[in-house]
Amino acid sequence: MTTHRAQLRAAVRDLSDRGLKCSAKWAAEQLVGLAGGPLDDEAGTSDAPMSPAEEVGSREEEDQLLLAKAYFDLNEFKRAAHALRVARGASGRFLRWYSLFLAGQKRQAEEEAEERSGGAGAPGSLLGKPRASNQHLPLLNAELTAARESEGLDGFGHYLHGIVLRELAQPALAREALLRAVSAYPCLWSAWTALSSLSGADEAPLELPDTWVASFFLAHQATEAHDSARAVSLYESLLVQWPRSLHELLAEDPYRLDGVDTYSNILYVREEKRKLSALAHSCVSTDKYRPEACCVVGNYYSLKGAHEKAVLYFRRALKLDANFLSAWTLMGHEYVELKNTAAAVDAYRRAVEIDAKDYRAWYGLGQTYEILAMPFYALFYYRKATALRPYDSRMWCAMAGCYKQLHRRGEAIQCYHRAEKNDDREGIAFTELARLYRENGEDAQAAGYGSADCRDMSMHMSMTRPGHVPQAAGYYERMVAQREAHGEAVGKELSEARALFFLCTHKKSTGDLDAAQTIGQRLLDLGGPEKDQVKALLRDIQSQRKAGSGGGPPV
Structure with missing residues (x-):
């Protein structure tokens, strides 16, 4: 000691x-x-x-x-x-x-x-020119x-x-x-x-x-x-x-500004507007010409939706310290919100030049190129982000989205499986895996029988490729369970209603009539465009019960 x-x-x-x-x-x-x-x-x-x-x-x-x-x-x-x-x-x-x-x-x-x-572009916009050294x-x-x-x-x-x-x-x-x-x-x-x-x-x-x-x-x-x-x-x-x-302890030194921008990022993500406002006022009263203080104020305006003011403060931070990484990344986010993709790309590029380990900037570049409908470029940057954050489900979901745009369904499924294994709290992976497996089954069915022969959902379910339908149904069940665990209503959106209809039909085809009737009744209570189909499905279930078929699939 x-x-x-x-x-x-x-x-x-x-x-x-x-x-x-x-x-x-x-x-x-x-x-x-x-x-x-x-x-x-x-x-x-x-x-x-x-x-x-x-x-x-x-x-x-x-x-x-x-x-x-x-x-x-x-x-x-x-x-x-x-x-x-x-x-x-x-x-x-x-x-x-x-x-x-x-x-x-x-x-x-x-x-x-x-x-x-001398230019009209965003800070650091030196396209076509070598940067100063x-x-x-x-x-x-x-x-x-x-x-x-x-x-x-x-x-x-x-x-x-x-x-x-x-x-x-x-x-x-x-x-x-x-x-x-x-x-x-x-x-x-x-x-x-x-x-x-x-x-x-x-x-x-x-x-x-x-x-x-x-x-x-x-x-x-x-x-x-x-x-x-x-x-x-x-x-x-x-x-x-x-x-x-x-x-380590901010409470011991209330005038400390080191790392306070990271704390403001946490408050921003948690949408704690009052705490972020108090922090911004404290930073400005301590030293308003510190880049950390400018970033805190920028985060506050961003949370309020005042993105142009947020950009103004992030620019001010960069005037004070041109290599302040957090300001470049956060300014890139604001330019995305303002739909200024060229400026966003430039800001994110400056961030990764300063620190190639900043996964947020790589992810931001991927998002920006995805907005520009350039999935090959987006995929390249998402891969960079995923290499830095291999246990973050958001990175894998983003990569899977690009593979879907490129019609590479197999790679998309692999990425969603990685997201699923890495605590996909938002449930995106469950929903998308169910949809992809369902589409795989539909493609197999269409290739073997032709779509014109399969208008009836029960027949459709029985003729799809073995394995795809049970997997799709399983992921739909997990999606519903996760949503309900978070207190969210499932079925109000059209895509969710179709998922429940698919699940109901699958339960009927496998003989689980009780589960099929429960889901069908739930869909009937929600209403929607497929109400008539749900009624017909429930009638079929009642017919199977009366016929004493033992719950097997209809012949």
Whole structure:
């Protein structure tokens, strides 16, 4: 415990000195979140090596470092880099590299803003044009590679090298650099989060260093993968040693905005308008120019149906942080509601460029192309979403819908079976499987006898391919049972009435006259276009009873 405390105290100073503000904040939050224990200043030894011994260089360089840090804190990044152009110490070199990187990122954001303001499209709409890039990346990559191969880099240098490689679209090398960073300096939280963003679901598990920070990383990774059950379990285990951690408890810090956009998404899905309104007001009063606050307000307007206002706030979030993933995805949803499919596609594409693991953006792309009646494209994106969420029935139902449009009934049935096995709470899979099996039976019957010979439903039922009708009837029964368990009336819609009629006819043909009469009477009470057919069916059932046929199918 004391070693954790000493390590975190040193980390807050080291990270702050290098301008890594987010990581410094995380380390400070974990410091105050530790369970009670000695609060002395004993040095202790960390569970993994910290940064190499600082190369102080000369007193003049130390003074230059203080000046450069003052420029850095005022966002004068090029000026800070220039002040450290001859730095030799580890801190000075890192701050120069980091200043150059941020200067390039700042200029890239300015160029993208200029391009957006010059066009009439949605934010990020740069069709036909290469997007702006950080012009300092090649220089930084060359210098960091040379430094690593000669005298070596500390954990901070490896972290920055990983970020540069990520921006240069070299994910494998970026992962290696980031793993070296977290091994050399475990408390560098930004390196962990960057590593999570580069770790795909289809890749081999990472060989993480043996450090307590890895537990926070695994919980964060589960959250990012939307594996809620595992994330909750991991965070609950962390509470034992970190009971006051602000990383976990929003109630401990009412002015915390980190992750509040995710909380607003939950309130949105649950349609808790009052709570979402209160959260939006709280965020705006705390800091209305934080991208998280803008997303909360955007969600509030979306829940009210004011989609244009919602887009306005999501755009504002992206002006504050062009790589804010949640805003791109949510804005894509709003453009779908506004039927602006081109802008929706562009927003979703930007989201998957930032994080290829965002299944919501892949799913949104599939929905958008489905709206555009382009099922082949939609299927491609639904497959991406399903690979990320293999246990989500909605993904499988969406894929099945595309296969249906493409008249690939066999693949559609397979997808609905996957949805059924993954807790299809909405009952879509049951209904669609029943319909598909019924259609398979009808096709077999039509191929063998011709539709003109099968106008009578009882004859139709007896001549369909064995297996299809019982399967269809079984899924219709499960659909009815699920709807009734949720208190929903079944049979009011035409498709449901036809399903009940099919089920009634099947029960009659198999000799289950009691069940057939119960369903038929229910259909008769509901009325509808097939009322006369239901009456005829009930008369047939009564005739079979009187004839004492034993419930067998009519000859």
